[in-house]
Amino acid sequence: MPRTKLTGFSRLLIFLLFALPIVYAGAAYYNGEDPVANVKGWLGMDQPEQVDNSDATVPSEESYRDAPATFENVQELREENDRLRRELARCQGTTAS
Structure with a gap:
């Protein structure tokens, strides 16, 4: 061989x-x-990472795109922005140990 x-x-x-x-x-x-x-x-x-968003309601992007910019829509966006900032601060506070 x-x-x-x-x-x-x-x-x-x-x-x-x-x-x-x-x-x-x-x-x-x-x-x-x-x-x-x-x-x-x-x-x-x-x-x-699995994040528990069971209490978070996220409206679709299309609903914002199609809706006219009214005072109510702006208020909803501001409230959502504040809520997301609080959640982010809470998550960063727990992981910053």
């Missing part, structure tokens, strides 16, 4: 196949990053 030899280029490719992930992981840890999370983010495998 004839034995095949590996060329220099194929040896380089096999070496890089094993060495590059190890080097990347080391560089990412050195820079304070999580290499596994980075790769999952590139591949779209990361899961966003």
